[in-house]
Each structure stands twice: as C-alpha cells, then as structure tokens.
Amino acid sequence: MTIQEYLQDKKQMVDQRLATLLQTDVPQFSRLYESMNYSLLAGGKRLRPVLFLATLEALGKNPAEYLDVACALECVHTYSLIHDDLPCMDNDDLRRGKPTNHVVYGAGLATLAGDGLLTFAFELMARQTRLDADKLRQCIAVFARAAGPAGMVGGQAFDLESEGNKSIGLKGLQLLHRMKTGVIFEAAIDLAAILGDATEEQRRIFDAYALHMGLTFQITDDILDFTGDEKTLGKPVGSDARNNKATYVTIFSLPEARRMAEQAAAKAVGAIQPLGDGAWFLRDLVTYMLTRVS
Incomplete structure (x- = not known):
C-alpha cells in the first residue's frame, strides 16, 4: 500500500464515522448542528486522526476499535x-475549498459551532466505556492540556500577539508553532x-x-502559504503575509525555510527508525510532506 492509499483508506474510515456523530432531535438546535457538520464534513486530509490510528497500528493494535477517539x-x-478563520482572528473566507463557517452562518453561530465541537470531542471520548478507564482518564487529561491554554489556545494567543513582530526569533517561532499546531500532533x-x-523506550x-x-x-505549511495554489490547497494563500x-x-527566507523543513524531516525519520517497518507510514509521512513543497 502506498502512503496515498493508506491516507485515503483511513480518511474514509474517519469520514464515515464523523457523518453519523452530530445529530439532534431538537428543531431549535438544528442550525447549530448544521453549522458544526458544515465544517466537520467539509473534507480535509484527516491527518491527526490518521496519525493516531497509524501509531496504534505500529503498536500492533486494531485501529478500528479506537475510531471514536480519532474522531474526537x-x-x-x-x-x-x-475559530482561526473568524474575523477577529485571521478573517479568512475560504477553508477546504468552501466558504468559511462564519461567511455562511455568521460569526456568532460559527463561534458556537466551534465551542460545540470542542465540547463534544470530550463527550465522545468519555463515551468509550469499552476502553480501560484509567487509560481513558490519562488520554482525556493529555488531550485537554494539548487543546487548552497550555497548548493550542496558548499558541493561538501568542500568534495574535506576535502579528507584525519579526523579532521573536527562532525560539519564539518554535514555541508559537509547536503550541498552535504541533501540540495536537504530539x-x-x-x-x-x-x-x-x-513501552517507555517506544514512548521516547x-x-x-x-x-x-x-x-x-x-514549516511546509508556512511555505505553501507563500508558494501554494488556492484551488489546490482549498484555502487562501498569502494570508500569513497579509496578516503580518x-x-x-x-x-527567515523561502530557501532557508526549505532547508529547515528538510532538516526537521530527517530528524523525524531518524527518530522513528528503531521501530522498523511496522512504523513505515510514520517514517514515510514526513518525506511525503516535503514533496508538497518541492
């Protein structure tokens, strides 16, 4: 199986399950649920759930048994x-090739749709009564920290405060992007x-x-915002520069960003190498990312 086939296979699994999750029998709530599903089912690579499922496979588990956690x-x-697309944030009007949620439903309902999805994710995880209770507790704690003010929310706040400030340096940039984006991958x-x-060694x-x-x-996402094609990416290009x-x-520069991406990919490949062919997808994923900007 190629990496593209693997991505498509797992994406299909996730998409099929997501389509069944958000429903209401309260008519007054129907437009909120419509707004939530509008963005949730709009497509995308599903990279985060696929990464979760692929790691479970590398550990010898059946990923289908953990599909709802992937959906969370x-x-x-x-x-x-x-929330990132809202007028008070990046004010983007295109996402995954479609008008952004606030363009269709208004900023108020879009904000609530985001709130609803965040809260529902934890409800969905808490529903997993087939999983070991202590492991699930650990997962919820990890997930909450990663998504909250010590993680993704903190990264987004730092991003807003850093607009127009090119003096934050490499360490500041690494903190910003790790918290805003990398923390959910982690x-x-x-x-x-x-x-x-x-095992402890596998965890390291x-x-x-x-x-x-x-x-x-x-880094490759930053490069694509500079060099990519709006039709291919499904979102506006150049918004980073417009929003300072x-x-x-x-x-840095485009050539330096490319060099740094290659360096990071090499380190990722080296890190996962001890797990051998069982982790082939994780190994090949970073190389695949580089092909998007080559």
Whole structure:
C-alpha cells in the first residue's frame, strides 16, 4: 500500500464515522448542528486522526476499535479551524475549498459551532466505556492540556500577539508553532501510545518523532502559504503575509525555510527508525510532506 492509499483508506474510515456523530432531535438546535457538520464534513486530509490510528497500528493494535477517539481529535481540529478563520482572528473566507463557517452562518453561530465541537470531542471520548478507564482518564487529561491554554489556545494567543513582530526569533517561532499546531500532533501520538501500551523506550521514540514531524508540517505549511495554489490547497494563500504573521518564511527566507523543513524531516525519520517497518507510514509521512513543497 502506498502512503496515498493508506491516507485515503483511513480518511474514509474517519469520514464515515464523523457523518453519523452530530445529530439532534431538537428543531431549535438544528442550525447549530448544521453549522458544526458544515465544517466537520467539509473534507480535509484527516491527518491527526490518521496519525493516531497509524501509531496504534505500529503498536500492533486494531485501529478500528479506537475510531471514536480519532474522531474526537478531528472535532477539536475542526473547532480550531472555525475559530482561526473568524474575523477577529485571521478573517479568512475560504477553508477546504468552501466558504468559511462564519461567511455562511455568521460569526456568532460559527463561534458556537466551534465551542460545540470542542465540547463534544470530550463527550465522545468519555463515551468509550469499552476502553480501560484509567487509560481513558490519562488520554482525556493529555488531550485537554494539548487543546487548552497550555497548548493550542496558548499558541493561538501568542500568534495574535506576535502579528507584525519579526523579532521573536527562532525560539519564539518554535514555541508559537509547536503550541498552535504541533501540540495536537504530539497529543495524537501520545494518546495512541497510552492506549497501545507503548513501552517507555517506544514512548521516547514517539515523543522525538512527534516533535520533529510537527515541525516539518508547520514549516511546509508556512511555505505553501507563500508558494501554494488556492484551488489546490482549498484555502487562501498569502494570508500569513497579509496578516503580518510570524512564520518560517517571513522571519527567515523561502530557501532557508526549505532547508529547515528538510532538516526537521530527517530528524523525524531518524527518530522513528528503531521501530522498523511496522512504523513505515510514520517514517514515510514526513518525506511525503516535503514533496508538497518541492
């Protein structure tokens, strides 16, 4: 199976389950649920849930048994995109090739749709009574920290405060992007490690891989915002520059950003190598990311 086939296979699994999750029998709530589903079912690569499922497979587990946890990851990711696109944030009008949620439903309902998806994600995880209760408790704690003020929300706040400030330096940029983006990748792998009974050595391997894989993703995402095609990406290009965002391209340069992406990818591949062919998808994923900007 190629990496593209694997991504498509797992994406289909996740998409089919997501389509069944958000329903209401209260007519007065129907437009809220419509707004939530509008963004949740709009497509996307489903990279975070796929990464979670692939890590479980690398640990010898059947990923189908953990599909709802994967869907919870996607609910949180989608919430973050809805809020990120709001007029008070990046004010983008296109996401996944469609008008953004606030363009269709208004900023108020879009905000509530994001709130609903975030909260529902934890409800969905708490429903998993077939899973070991202590492991599930650990997962919820990891997930909440990653999505909250010590993680993704903190990263987004730092991003807003850093607009127009190119003096934050490499360490500031790494903190910003790790908290805004990388922390959810790290959480996806950490959740799989908990549920998949990873050894301490495997946990160290996954932690190192997640750090460098997340960095590879963010740098290539910054490059694509500068060089990509709106029709292909399904979202506006050049918004980082318009909003005076601190990125690897705006602070350094396009050639330097490419070099840094290659360096991060090499470190991710090196980190996961001890797990052998069982972790082939994790190994090849970072190389695949580089092909998007080559």
